Amino acid sequence: MKIKYCFYILLSLPLLTGLTNCQKPIDEPPEYTGPRITANTSIAALKQLHLLNNYEKIMDELIIEGIVVANDLTDNFYKSIVIQDSTAGITLRLDGYALFNVYPVGRKIFVKLKGLWMGDYAGMIQLGAGVDRSDPLSPQLLSIPQPLFERVIVKGPVKQLITSKRVTIQELADTLQSMLITLTQVEFAASDTGKPYADAINKQAVSHTLRTCGTGTVYLRTGGFARFASALTERGHGEITGIYSIFRTQKQLLLRDTSDVxxxxxxxTQAGPKQMFSENFSGQQTDSILQIKDGRNITETGDRYFMARTASGNTYAEITAFATREQSVINWLILPRIDLDFSSNEILRFQTKDGFDNGAVLQVLYSTNYDGGDAPWKARWNKLDAVIAKGSISGYAKDWINSGDISLHSIRGKVFIAFRYEGNDPPAQIGKLTTTFRIDNIQVFGN
Structure with a gap:
């Protein structure tokens, strides 16, 4: 028994020695290099497939990659993130909250496009999951539902380098849509300094005018739910970083946070634009016929005038042919005469809203031979190219539409500017043109 016992011990010693000698060092985990997926098209190439005011379902196995440059961290980008690559940017509509936790700014993501839809909202190209056609007159791009996030979006590494493109207002172009840009040499218009970025009480979006020392402008738009809505706009001059956007013909900058200002x-300086005329109707008596000092409010046909109306504490001009039972309703709101002989690079700006639009027309005109009398239609008037609100057929527009910068530079001498409304309200139920138009914040600037 002693021999056998010793034999077992001797056999065990080499085995233990072998086990000890076979131990390997613990391997370090491999460095994370991102998901095993590769983009096969660029964002710019993808956007080239879109036809304005249409919706396209993507049927090919396309993949884009981009870095998140904006999300819902401050609630100014609602249920959406914005990504960009080296060629362009695009907005993804995502039906979820606190997206910043999963898609922080600086994270690279890959988007599998097959089955998604591409459309635009007032010209801004977006990606979504489908199209809501419940209202044939106003189809809407549907957001990507949260259960599909992981299937459609592949998360990549975080803290990727982001560099905004530095541009002037004059260099803004459609190719910069949904890209992070830094607007240089800008300031808020004097009337927009020291004002809340948005209406935090009523949760209403607000647009403030950014200008240069020349004549270029762009609108900084902030939603009423933004966490910085109640912060006040700055009074100085410099640069602002944000996402470039458009709304129809309006150029807009969407702010991520006030730290970008x-x-x-x-x-x-004194050589910059000066305000030559301003009217916001704040001194008008609500529900009364408008009276502008040295201006005119004239009815050409039909018993209707431009009226002062007030909503949410804001007073504005309003005109409509509704309930007049007139075959023709033509009205003139004429601003005081402006002398353009001692200025240059003059521009006109204003805002409009429409309601129950069925085809009545609001035009902006100017005349150099109107005598200021009771018959403006006898003078020669020329049309100014302005953006006028339209298309709100089932109610009143929610947002004010900016006219854009309307150049008066080619006009010399003493000039009258007029808003001319033309509609009707015949007894018959067909052929009515009774659109309501609202006008506010009329301004003329020049050097």
Whole structure:
């Protein structure tokens, strides 16, 4: 028994030695290099497939990659993220909340496009999951539902380098849609300084005018739910970083946070634009016929005038042919005479809303031979190219539409500017043109 016992011990010793000698060092985990997926098209190439005011379902196995440059961290980008690659940017509509936790700014993501839809909202190209056609007159791009996020979006590495493109207002172009840009040499218009970025009480979006020391402008738009809505706009001059957007013909900048605002310099000097005329109707008596000092409010046909109306504490001009039972309703709201002989690069700006639009027309005209009398239609008037609100057929527009910068530079001498409304309200139920138009914040600037 002793021999056998010793034999077992001797056999065990080499085995233990072998086990000890076979131990390997613990391997370090491999460095994370991102998901095993590759983009096969660019964002710019994808957007080239879109036809304005249409919706396209993507049927091919296309994949784009991009870095998140905006999300819902401050609630100014509602249920959406914005990504960009080296060629372009695009907005993804996502039906979820707190997206910033999963898609922080600086994260690279890959988007599998097959089965998704591409459309545009007032010209801004977006990606979604389908099209809601319940209202044939106003189809809407559907957001990608949260259960599909992981299937459609592949998360990549975080803290990727983001560099905004530095541009001036004059360099803004459609190719910059949904891209992170830094607008240089800008300041808020004097009337928009020291104002809340948005209406935090009523949760209403607000657009503020950004200008240069020349004549270019763009609108900084902020939603009423933004966490910085109640913060006040700065008074200095400098640069602002944000996402470039458009709404129809309006150029807009969407702010991610007030930390992207750097207006520390001196405002434009005496050589910059000066306000030559301003009217916001704040001094008008509500529900009364408008009276502008040295201006005119004239009815050409039909018993109707431009009226002062008030909503949410804001007073504006309003005109409509509704309930007049007139075959023709033509009205003129004429601004005081403006002398353009001692200025240059003049521009006109204003805002409009429409309601129950069925085809009545609001035009902006100017005349250099109107005598200021009771018959403006006897003078020669020329049309100004302005953006006028339209298309709100089932109610009143929610947002004010900016006219854009309307150049008066080619006009010399003393000039009258007029808003001319033309509609009707015949007894017959067909052929009515009774659209309601609202006008506010009329301004003329020049150097």
């Amino acid at each position: 750097h207006l520390d310099g001196l405002r434009c």
